[in-house]
Amino acid sequence: MKNNLLLHGLWILAAILSFAIGAKFFPANQGVDVAGPVGEVGKSGLADRGEKGEAVEGALGATPAGKPVGDNGQSGALQPLLRKLSGGDIEILGEQFRKGTNPIERRMAFTALLAGLTAENALQVRKQIEHMDHRSAEFREFHYAWGAVGGAEAVMFGADTEEDDMSPALTGWASADPEAALAWFNNLDMENNAGFDALLKDRKIPAAGLTGHLMRGLVQGLADANPDTASRFVQDMVASGHEGAEGMIHIVAGAVMRSDSPAEAALWSEGLPEGKMRDMAMHRMAGHFARSDPEAAASWAENFSREPSSAGVIGEVGHNWATRDAQAAVDWLDSLPAGNGQNIGMHRAMNQWAERDPTAASEYLSTMAASDSKDAAVRGFSSRLAWENPQAAMSWAESIGSDEQRKNAIIGVGRAWSKRDADGAAEWMVASGVSEDVQQAILNPPKRDDNGRQRR
Amino acid sequence: MQNKRVIHCSYFLLTTAMFVVGSQFAEPPSTGAVLPEKEKLSPLVKASPIQKISALAGAEKPMTSPRRNDSSAVQSDDGSPLSLSLLVEKWNGKGLRFEDFAPEKGPLSEGQIEELVLASIKSSDPVERRRAFDRILQEMRQDSFTVEQAMTIRKVMHNNKASGEQWRTFDYAWGANDPEAAVAYIDQISERYRNGYTSNMLPGLASVEPQTAIDLVAGMEGDVRRRMTGRLIEGLADNDIGVATEYVFGLAENEDPHTTEHMRKLAREVVDNEGLEGGLSWAENLEEGRLQGAALWQVANEFTNEDPEAASQWAEQFVGQDQNARLFGEVVREWDDREAAEAWVASLEPSQGQRDALSAVFGFKGANQPHEAVQEIIEMPASQDRDFAINGFISGLAAQDGESAVIWAAEISEPSMRQAAMIRAGRHFFRQDQKAAMDWFAASDLPEASLSQMAGVKVD
Numbered sequence: 065m066k067n068n069l070l071l072h073g074l075w076i077l078a079a080i081l082s083f084a085i086g087a088k089f090f091p092a093n094q095g096v097d098v099a100g101p102v103g104e105v106g107k108s109g110l111a112d113r114g115e116k117g118e119a120v121e122g123a124l125g126a127t128p129a130g131k132p133v134g135d136n137g138q139s140g141a142l143q144p145l146l147r148k149l150s151g152g153d154i155e156i157l158g159e160q161f162r163k164g165t166n167p168i169e170r171r172m173a174f175t176a177l178l179a180g181l182t183a184e185n186a187l188q189v190r191k192q193i194e195h196m197d198h199r200s201a202e203f204r205e206f207h208y209a210w211g212a213v214g215g216a217e218a219v220m221f222g223a224d225t226e227e228d229d230m231s232p233a234l235t236g237w238a239s240a241d242p243e244a245a246l247a248w249f250n251n252l253d254m255e256n257n258a259g260f261d262a263l264l265k266d267r268k269i270p271a272a273g274l275t276g277h278l279m280r281g282l283v284q285g286l287a288d289a290n291p292d293t294a295s296r297f298v299q300d301m302v303a304s305g306h307e308g309a310e311g312m313i314h315i316v317a318g319a320v321m322r323s324d325s326p327a328e329a330a331l332w333s334e335g336l337p338e339g340k341m342r343d344m345a346m347h348r349m350a351g352h353f354a355r356s357d358p359e360a361a362a363s364w365a366e367n368f369s370r371e372p373s374s375a376g377v378i379g380e381v382g383h384n385w386a387t388r389d390a391q392a393a394v395d396w397l398d399s400l401p402a403g404n405g406q407n408i409g410m411h412r413a414m415n416q417w418a419e420r421d422p423t424a425a426s427e428y429l430s431t432m433a434a435s436d437s438k439d440a441a442v443r444g445f446s447s448r449l450a451w452e453n454p455q456a457a458m459s460w461a462e463s464i465g466s467d468e469q470r471k472n473a474i475i476g477v478g479r480a481w482s483k484r485d486a487d488g489a490a491e492w493m494v495a496s497g498v499s500e501d502v503q504q505a506i507l508n509p510p511k512r513d514d515n516g517r518q519r520r
Numbered sequence: 521m522q523n524k525r526v527i528h529c530s531y532f533l534l535t536t537a538m539f540v541v542g543s544q545f546a547e548p549p550s551t552g553a554v555l556p557e558k559e560k561l562s563p564l565v566k567a568s569p570i571q572k573i574s575a576l577a578g579a580e581k582p583m584t585s586p587r588r589n590d591s592s593a594v595q596s597d598d599g600s601p602l603s604l605s606l607l608v609e610k611w612n613g614k615g616l617r618f619e620d621f622a623p624e625k626g627p628l629s630e631g632q633i634e635e636l637v638l639a640s641i642k643s644s645d646p647v648e649r650r651r652a653f654d655r656i657l658q659e660m661r662q663d664s665f666t667v668e669q670a671m672t673i674r675k676v677m678h679n680n681k682a683s684g685e686q687w688r689t690f691d692y693a694w695g696a697n698d699p700e701a702a703v704a705y706i707d708q709i710s711e712r713y714r715n716g717y718t719s720n721m722l723p724g725l726a727s728v729e730p731q732t733a734i735d736l737v738a739g740m741e742g743d744v745r746r747r748m749t750g751r752l753i754e755g756l757a758d759n760d761i762g763v764a765t766e767y768v769f770g771l772a773e774n775e776d777p778h779t780t781e782h783m784r785k786l787a788r789e790v791v792d793n794e795g796l797e798g799g800l801s802w803a804e805n806l807e808e809g810r811l812q813g814a815a816l817w818q819v820a821n822e823f824t825n826e827d828p829e830a831a832s833q834w835a836e837q838f839v840g841q842d843q844n845a846r847l848f849g850e851v852v853r854e855w856d857d858r859e860a861a862e863a864w865v866a867s868l869e870p871s872q873g874q875r876d877a878l879s880a881v882f883g884f885k886g887a888n889q890p891h892e893a894v895q896e897i898i899e900m901p902a903s904q905d906r907d908f909a910i911n912g913f914i915s916g917l918a919a920q921d922g923e924s925a926v927i928w929a930a931e932i933s934e935p936s937m938r939q940a941a942m943i944r945a946g947r948h949f950f951r952q953d954q955k956a957a958m959d960w961f962a963a964s965d966l967p968e969a970s971l972s973q974m975a976g977v978k979v980d
Contacts, residue, residue, distance in 0.1 A: 072531075075528075078531070079534050082536070082539035083538040083539065163794070163795060165759075165793055166692075167758075168689070171654065171689065172654060172658070175651055179651065204646075205650065209647050212647075287644070289644075319644055322642055
């Protein structure tokens, strides 16, 4: 009798354990990808289309074959779809993408195409999106996804097309397999590779320009995979003398800013090796951080107030804080140790304050003791005021203590005045008795090139 | 013995069944959030959309039902209290397990929504961002989708700075999937965001409930109404091209001053939705008149961009139809091959369309080869063609040299065209050199009232 009870008890316990194990470790549907995009499109359009709907249903039930997106270790969005799109499915989804009656349907169809993308069907999928502008998100994302599954083949496909598809493909490849993409790039010998003839010989694109273009794509992909790998690569390029390579740290910074909080992004930039690249990254992060939380950004920036190369960080925080609360920004700047950082910060903050509330800004200036920082503040203030009230701005500029700062401020205000009211500025020049070289500097401002940069 | 076997077999079956049942009850493993059973959601779910939105936006008592992911009560920018565990957080990189969010597993929980929205904004992988956001859009199509879920999405999007494109898509989808709630939200959203929200949501609403959307816009005024009408037309076209066409013709009957603009907008939508062939067929079959002219003008633009040679041949069927003259100029303006465009214009028989095309040829030259254009105009005898050539020429020239443009405009012999051209060129002149332009105006025979059109000043 006792044995019987024990037996029943053990079986009941086993049943309960089975339930628990099933619930905990073997959830139903696990491993089925988002029937998501494909299923959704079917719901919204394809399933209602009779014979076309059948084709999709059949395809959705098929077993995986070929190399699905993500086979190369990519996680997340490029996980395998576990269903292979047939040629018919691709055509139907493409039709839906091009002619869907609303933007949501078109979007879902596109996502379904991406989710079912393999190295084998990529060309057929590309036909469905080739009508898109090559700058569009869809065009670029397709090539990104193709690069992730197709690697070099996807990148080199772009060598024979008019559109810019090599760079996004390389980005996708580098995001999925950084080592392979890096090795490919480092071993590039475009001049001796017939694959590049269409670009270098027919379209006469300079090899250096193409290398730079591809490098930007590579850096973006490396940054998507791991910003530290990307910044190390940029650093190597800078060390090897690649022109303009420092600027590519902005691409990495952009990726960090997207994924991390502003405070974390700022810390990331601080951790870069000292040099121009780090300065550029910190400068960028300072603005981003200050727009989000100026007080916290100020606490972070204070650490660099004595570093001459990081003065731009103080300036960026001062400027962005002043757009919200100019008084608080200049109070903070005033509390910093004297130096280039404080001066740049004062210049930018007062420039901003002059735009928002010139009266309050001028009252504050009146209370400042003579100092380099006051000179910088007056210069920032007068350069903005010049566009509203050039006479008053000039009076302020003339009050600057430092000879050099005063001269530069007078030239700046004079130029703005000349643009706004040439006759009035000319009258002032005659009456003021400013030196000939200052008058010439006002009348002959440096020309700007096509990009708006001052020519030297 | 036989009995024991039956008992053991029965228990074995029971154990297996329990395992299967257990696996069916499994929760998504990643988020730790409980899938909300519909009946266990906040009581607000049962309320009308208006009540629900009011409550969530703080107009009524905020929701009080306990939620798993409540970590802090947060007051957002627009004052609506909502408990969210993830507001502005670090995204931990790629690797969202989409299978954990499969629709078969039931409605998305608040935590899952937060995770997806966050991924759609912060993931470093653009494809992951897209898929995460698409899963949200997919959820919005479910019957189980609630206003609470919509508000959670909005909050996380807002706090993590979703892109304009994401807002446009979300608002459209809300309008299309829950029109009543989406319309009610117009009164709840802060004024700062109201127009942007309405503009995004309206086409979605119009795509499923045309009349509601039309009525909504009918209650608007001024420039807002004009802009919203454009958005409305997009949505009506998503619903039914016929409904959209009828609506624009109705605007013309009611003497809406912007019908040409609206018709061109509709033509763009038709080409987007139906393709170029569908667009051409639709425009050609419209009732003849000014509105058809506007539609043809727009499809000519799209056609020329795709195949200028074919577009020019297609355009020739409209020679002699004055109301369709502007499409000829459009073909010329959009044709990349200037020589081919000029040769085509020269081959056209004299007509209003040919003159409009000639005007476009000289518009290009005025901007790019002004000296060559001047020489050609000088050699032309006084004629309508010359007037049109000058009219086009000054359009291209005025942006760079307003002073010369006003002098050339005075050369036009047809009085009303001359006056309009002088005013058009005068606008540029005033922007470039106000003092000289005032002197020119004083010496011209233009009416006093035209000064305000050119100089942007009020004339007493």
